[in-house]
Amino acid sequence: MNASFQPTFTAEQRAWYDRACARIDPQRLQQLLFDIVDIHSPTGAARAASEFMARRLAAAGLDSRYQPMTDTSGNLLAELRGSGGGATLMLYAPIDTHLELDEAERAWTGAKGEADMQPRAQMLDDWVFGLGASNPKAMVATLTEVATALIEAGVPITGDLLVGMADGGMPVDIAARNHAGMSNGVLHLLNRGAAADFALIMKPWNWVYHEEPGMGWFKLRVHGTLGYAGVPHDLPAFRSSVVPAATVIRELDDWLLEYADRNTSGVVKPHGWIAGVRSGNPERPAFPSAITEIFLDVRINPRTSPAEVKSQFAGFVAGLRQRHPDIVVDWEMYGSVPGGTTDPHNWVVQSARRGWEHVEQRTLGTPDLLGGQTDGTALRRYGVPTVRIGWPWPAPNPPLPVAEGLGGMGATYVPDLIPCAHKIMYVVIDTLTRTRKELGL
Incomplete structure (x- = not known):
């Protein structure tokens, strides 16, 4: 392994990181991805998916709670407390899908039965298909797997880990559901206990970004x-x-x-x-x-x-x-x-860069210019330094037909998620096994 890309860990931190990464289970991640894709969760109607994930994170060992917004919509916030004196890091993903795909929507979306345009899940070899299988539900499943692996590895964290998932993350405005969308869910989450020193949002694209439009x-x-x-x-x-x-x-x-x-x-x-x-x-x-x-x-x-x-x-x-x-x-x-930006020299951005380079064994370099908007803008506007990290997307050569134009938002090749999970685990270990003073807080 190239010595230039070794993590700035102590021997103990490196052992924790290796142990936690070894607990990441691709099969478990894939099964969770299939299960959550099979729960239809269009914007403003993600209650069932959020409740399911609240139960799943509780079973993994986190203090997890569902936070209702309406009868059909709600978020979840899960917490793993450290020993004290450290920072709070939130791993965040939206949980709602960009389409309903009822008969009225099929008419204007041009859906013709493609695997990624179905409100139900399909699994084929290492692939999972279905509405939102890549964005956002691959993020939901991967962040859950990272938190689960951290607990199973018995890493003695100092800081607190939050896992947040919210409805309303899609760039839509659903009038019939109290105008759900445009980050209404994450703003609700931030006002109800999701107080973090740093946040990491997972999103397609194999890079590290400190800002979004x-x-x-x-x-x-x-x-x-x-x-x-x-x-x-x-x-x-x-x-x-x-x-x-x-x-x-x-x-x-x-x-x-x-x-x-x-x-x-x-x-x-x-x-x-x-x-x-x-x-x-x-x-x-x-x-x-x-x-x-x-x-x-x-x-x-x-x-x-x-x-x-x-x-x-x-x-x-x-x-x-x-x-x-x-x-x-x-x-x-x-x-x-409005767009949002984090100082590129902030701890969480630099930690993500180190983790990316360690896993990829190459220098990050200059990223591709970004045009996609996420809830990361809301996190940054609320004063939470936030980094965005992702995986190669779209996955090439899917074995089932997928719709053109959306870049494979409903098609996920699970092996592509594992290096991203390792990068996220790097940030988790790097951040939560240090004191606030070490992190510049």
């Missing part, structure tokens, strides 16, 4: 007049909202690319995508709609406020109006989450 949701409305299919196209009183929307979409798509380049800094490139267009009534195709709506998500760099992004979008609309004075548009920002 936020997001801004915008809606553009193109105005016209209500029409009728039986009149000529040159009727002076009629103005289409649908056809001019195509011009707006093309210009908006170009602006999003320029916006991402202009706002890139640190390790974040804040991409944006047009998510959809809504207009008219399919039961009344004879009547062209007076309004066509275009809605989109724009990611927000941690060094750029949502208000600044709103101003940039307003500038785009002003330019659009100047170039196309015949197009009548208005707009609104209807969702905003």
